[in-house]
Amino acid sequence: MNELQFLTWVRGPGLDIAVGIFLLGVLWRLFEIYSLGRKKDLSAPRHASGASGVHTVFRRSLPPPGMLKRSPVSYIGGYIFHIGLAIVVFGFAPHILLVTNLTGLSWPGLPSQFVDLAAVVTMAAMVVVLVDRINKPVKRFLSTFEDWFTWTVTFLPVLTGWMAVQHLLLPYTTMLALHILSVELLLVVLPFTKLFHAFTLFGSRWYNGRVNGHKGVPV
Amino acid sequence: MSATLEKGIRVLKEVIDAPIASYFNSCVHCGLCAEACLFYTETGDPKYTPIHKLEPLRRVYEQEYTLLGRLKKMVGLSKAVTDGELDQWQELVYNSCTLCGRCSAVCPVGNDIVYMVRKFREGMSASGHAPEGIKGAVNRTVTVGSPMNVKLPAVQAQMKHVEEDYGIPIPLDAEGAEYMVMLSSMEIMNFPEYLGAVAKIMHQAGKTWTLCSTAFEATNAGIQIGNSDLAKVIVSRIVEGAEKLKVKTVISPECGHAYTALRWEGANLIGRPFTFEVKHIIEVLGEFQEQGLLKTEGFETDKLTFHDPCQLARRGGVIKQQRNLMNQVAKNFVEMPDAGYMNWCCGGGGGASAIEEGEELRLEAFKKKRAQLDAVKPDRLVTACANCRIVLEEGLEHYQMDIPVMGLTELIAEHIPESAPQAAAKPEGA
Numbered sequence: 001m002n003e004l005q006f007l008t009w010v011r012g013p014g015l016d017i018a019v020g021i022f023l024l025g026v027l028w029r030l031f032e033i034y035s036l037g038r039k040k041d042l043s044a045p046r047h048a049s050g051a052s053g054v055h056t057v058f059r060r061s062l063p064p065p066g067m068l069k070r071s072p073v074s075y076i077g078g079y080i081f082h083i084g085l086a087i088v089v090f091g092f093a094p095h096i097l098l099v100t101n102l103t104g105l106s107w108p109g110l111p112s113q114f115v116d117l118a119a120v121v122t123m124a125a126m127v128v129v130l131v132d133r134i135n136k137p138v139k140r141f142l143s144t145f146e147d148w149f150t151w152t153v154t155f156l157p158v159l160t161g162w163m164a165v166q167h168l169l170l171p172y173t174t175m176l177a178l179h180i181l182s183v184e185l186l187l188v189v190l191p192f193t194k195l196f197h198a199f200t201l202f203g204s205r206w207y208n209g210r211v212n213g214h215k216g217v218p219v
Numbered sequence: 220m221s222a223t224l225e226k227g228i229r230v231l232k233e234v235i236d237a238p239i240a241s242y243f244n245s246c247v248h249c250g251l252c253a254e255a256c257l258f259y260t261e262t263g264d265p266k267y268t269p270i271h272k273l274e275p276l277r278r279v280y281e282q283e284y285t286l287l288g289r290l291k292k293m294v295g296l297s298k299a300v301t302d303g304e305l306d307q308w309q310e311l312v313y314n315s316c317t318l319c320g321r322c323s324a325v326c327p328v329g330n331d332i333v334y335m336v337r338k339f340r341e342g343m344s345a346s347g348h349a350p351e352g353i354k355g356a357v358n359r360t361v362t363v364g365s366p367m368n369v370k371l372p373a374v375q376a377q378m379k380h381v382e383e384d385y386g387i388p389i390p391l392d393a394e395g396a397e398y399m400v401m402l403s404s405m406e407i408m409n410f411p412e413y414l415g416a417v418a419k420i421m422h423q424a425g426k427t428w429t430l431c432s433t434a435f436e437a438t439n440a441g442i443q444i445g446n447s448d449l450a451k452v453i454v455s456r457i458v459e460g461a462e463k464l465k466v467k468t469v470i471s472p473e474c475g476h477a478y479t480a481l482r483w484e485g486a487n488l489i490g491r492p493f494t495f496e497v498k499h500i501i502e503v504l505g506e507f508q509e510q511g512l513l514k515t516e517g518f519e520t521d522k523l524t525f526h527d528p529c530q531l532a533r534r535g536g537v538i539k540q541q542r543n544l545m546n547q548v549a550k551n552f553v554e555m556p557d558a559g560y561m562n563w564c565c566g567g568g569g570g571a572s573a574i575e576e577g578e579e580l581r582l583e584a585f586k587k588k589r590a591q592l593d594a595v596k597p598d599r600l601v602t603a604c605a606n607c608r609i610v611l612e613e614g615l616e617h618y619q620m621d622i623p624v625m626g627l628t629e630l631i632a633e634h635i636p637e638s639a640p641q642a643a644a645k646p647e648g649a
Contacts, residue, residue, distance in 0.1 A: 032285060033244055036237040042486035044493065046536060056329060064325045065561055070254040078249070078327070138250035141265035147248050192287055197245040197328050204245040205329025207238040215483060216536040217560075219324055 007177040010184065018184035025191030026199060033200065038207075041214055048216035056209025056219055057202055073136075077129040084122030088158060091115055112165075119162040126155050150193050156182035224302050227346020231279045231300075234338040240284060242335060243277050245328040246270055252322035252332055257563050257587040258315040258580065269322035269332045272311040275300045276339045305348045312336060312343055313350050314577035315584075318443075318476075318569030319529040324561065333534075340445025349444045352573040356440040360453055365436045366573075367404035374407055374435050381415045387422045389414070392464065393429035398503070399466040399495075400428055401437035401457065401481075403474040405605035413473060413605070416632030420504065423635050424512040428470075434460030437472050439480035443570030451488040454480060461495045468496045470503055473626050475530030475568060475604040482535065499531055500628050501603050505540030508547065515634035518550040521598035525552070525627070526588075526611065527562035528604035541603060541627060548634045555591040563587045567610030585614035592622065603627045 001009070063075050089095060093109035100106045109115075130151055133139040160179035163169055170178070190196060197204075212219045220228075253259040253268040265271070281288035282297050291297040322332040343349055356366035363370065378389040390396060398421070406413040421428045434457045441450030461469050471478040482497040498506075507513040525545055531537045538559050545552045557563060566584040571577055588611065592600070600615075600622050602608055611624045 028286070029244070033240040034237050036235065036240050036284065038236040038238055039487070042490070042492050043483045044486070044496065048536060051536075060327055060329050063327075066557060067251065067254065067325055071251055074249050074251055136250065137263070138253045138259070138265045138268050139248065142248040142250055142268060142271060144248075194244075194247050197247050200241045200245040201328040203241040204238070204331075207241060208323060208326075208329045208331040208334075211238075211331060211334065212536075215534070217533065219560075 003171065003174045003177060007173055007180075010177050010180040014181065014184055018187040022187040022190060025188075026196075029191045029196055030199065034203065041211075043214070045214045046216035048213075048218060050218035051209070051216055052213040053206035053208075053210035056212070057205045059209075059219065060205045073128060073132040077125045077132065080125035081122050081129065084118050084125060085154075085158070087118040088115055088122060088161070091118070092161075116162070116165065119158055123155065123158055123162070126151070126158070146193055150189070150195050153182070153186045153189055154195070157186055221302060223345070223347045224300075224305070227305065227342045227348070228279060228300060230345040231276060231339070231342035232283055234341050235276075235280050235284060238331065239276075239335055239338065240280060242330040242332070243280050245330055247328065249327065251325055251327060252330075255321040255325040257319075257321075257566060257584045261584045261586045262580070266311065267315050269316070269336075270330070272308070272316060273332070273335050273339055275304055275308055276335060276342070279342075302346070302348075305343060305346055309343065309348050309350060310577075312339055313353065313569075314571060314574050314580055316569060317529070317564045317566060317571045318534075319564035320534045321529075321561065321563070324533060337442075337445065340443075341447060342445075344445040349446075350570075350574045350576070352575050352577075353440055353444045353570040356570070356573050357444050357446065357449055360436065360438070360440050361449055364456070365404045365407075366438055366440050367408055369404045369407050369436065371432055371435070374402070374430070377407055377411050377414060378430070380411065381418055385415050385418055387418045389418055390427075390429040392432050393427070394464050395466075396427040396429040396464065397467050398426060398428040399431055399434075399461050399464055399469045401470060401472050401477065402430075402435050403438045403472045403477055403605050404436060405438075405474070405609060406472055407435075409609070410605055410626060410629075412629045412632075413626060416626070416629045417470075417500070419632045419635050420507070420513070420628070423514065424507050426512075429464060429466070431457075431460035431464060433463075437477035437481060438474055439477060439484075440570060440573070442480045442484055443476060443573075447488060450480065450484065454485045454488050457481060458485070458489055458493065461493075466495055468498055468503070471497060471499045473500055473528075473603045473605050473608075473628060475528035475535075475606065476570075478535055479530045499535065499537055499603075501531065501540050501544070502537055504544055504628065504631060505537075508540075508543060513547070513631070514636070515548050515631065516636050517548075517634055519548055519599075519630070520550050522551045522553055522596070523549045523599050523601055524555050524592070524595050524597040525558065526555075526565065526600055526602040526607060527559055528602060528607050529562070529564050529568055531603055532562060533560055544627060544631055545601065548631060553595045553597060556594050557591065563591060565607040565610040566614065567606060572606055572610050581610070582614060582617050585610075585618070588614060589618050589620065592620065597622060600624045601627050601630055 068075050091110035092115045096109050160182050164175035164179050256269050258267040282292045320333040360366045439453045441453050478499045486492050566581045608624050
């Protein structure tokens with residue numbers, strides 16, 4: 001297989017397989033989790049303004065009082081790489097073009113120099129949180145193979161994408177093919193690893209907020 | 220696999236629901252919950268990270284309720300939960316967790332970790348891995364009626380004392396009273412001033428109230444150990460008493476877990492909504508204050524601070540009332556750092572104070588409270604939970620800090636004039 005055939009495969013059958021596993025995986029996992037249901041709360045509710053599941057879904061995006069100081073790397077590093085990923089994934093013009101071709105949806109892209117910068121900052125933030133995971137006793141203690149693995153499969157698409165655009169190391173075609181392959185790997189593992197928090201965090205925050213909303217505690 | 224372990228695993232399978240599944244799938248191992256837990260912040264030992272305390276429950280979830288987990292189990296790639304492991308986890312699930320809920324308040328993905336610890340305890344208890352101290356408290360509550368072996372005659376003796384001291388009758392089994400007042404054994408044995416304070420306050424407010432001879436004990440060690448069957452037996456006594464006496468409201472005493480057990484878990488334990496309301500004494504005092512039924516005179520002038528019981532504030536939503544009440548009788552009321560919703564636990568909630576072998580760790584964790592107190596240097600410390608009070612007193616004594624602790628209800632009552640005008644004190648229809 002030469003590099004052009006490789007690119008053709010990852011753009012064609014490879015992408016189809018990955019997107020297929022991703023979509024079915026997400027649906028299956030969501031069903032597997034939320035079909036377990038829960039019991040109705042029979043205690044009398046106490047209403048308070050600002051206390052509900054929806055409130056918590058939004059409010060948990062901000063650090064609670066005192067926490068930023070206790071773990072600045074987690075919060076600041078976390079914000080930067082999540083926002084950075086969003087900019088790179090949804091703001092880069094060629095990505096939007098791909099989505100337009102697949103679904104017909106379209107939105108304006110961001111200047112490529114800005115996306116470039118965002119990619120570099122994202123990678124830097126990811127390296128910082130990785131070092132923090134190695135250095136901080138609690139994080140190291142909690143970490144399993146999955147934590148290192150999911151970091152890698154999240155980092156690779158950013159790195160290969162950036163290298164492809166910068167024409168670094170390998171010919172553009174090969175690097176682009178590797179980039180797409182790394183995204184496919186990410187799509188395949190996302191539903192079955194902790195990366196699935198991208199979906200379940202909304203449910204989790206809502207459940208937590210719902211229980212507290214029932215008690216009239218705005219969290 | 221032993222029969223008790225089998226039972227424990229079966230119970231764990233039963234308690235796993237969609238929220239727990241969602242929580243385990245959302246955890247990204249960020250470790251922020253550790254920063255919220257006083258057992259980690261004061262020891263620096265990563266094993267006290269709240270989410271880690273749930274590892275056996277997580278594995279049962281993965282092995283039983285996920286496709287990949289079941290596959291891994293089939294081909295022998297996953298490690299089954301063992302008796303030895305649960306034994307090791309006892310310290311993490313009981314001694315070093317007071318169900319204070321700070322972890323649930325900070326988790327960025329929204330995991331209600333303490334909800335899971337509460338459920339995990341059901342399996343720990345069923346598999347025989349609960350600490351002896353709490354087991355004893357539960358047994359005494361179920362058989363005698365009180366975790367401290369307090370029986371009705373002891374309550375009656377105290378009623379008599381209070382009647383003599385205050386000249387106010389203490390109604391027992393008065394049908395149709397508006398309020399049924401509950402006590403905790405700790406108050407009956409160690410803090411008799413609580414009952415006198417309630418009598419004085421009710422007398423001034425002109426409210427009808429009663430104690431109940433078949434249900435005076437409000438604490439529920441069944442909740443703390445994690446045995447819903449026993450918790451149900453204990454709570455049913457209160458429900459029967461309240462329904463027999465046809466009271467409108469049952470008042471939970473100054474005890475955090477009694478409040479949670481009755482207010483939030485009670486109806487779910489008996490499987491139907493209550494026919495009466497449940498309020499913490501501080502909520503009732505707050506209402507009296509708003510309605511102008513709480514007339515006090517004079518002020519405390521020394522520096523006072525307030526320790527929020529976790530189950531009342533963070534887990535119970537009662538946060539403003541205690542502050543308004545403090546300000547009614549204190550000129551120099553100061554707040555500790557993190558006071559209110561994010562207050563730090565005394566270190567003895569959730570049954571932890573009943574665990575003898577956990578004492579050393581508890582005192583270590585108390586350094587957090589010491590730091591909070593050092594920041595404001597109060598003359599006295601006020602709280603609204605008899606268990607917090609005992610644990611605080613022990614900790615203060617250990618660290619040689621001369622700060623007396625008192626209950627808020629008692630503090631308020633001290634400012635009610637003796638000759639308070641009395642409205643109708645008889646039960647309706649009596």
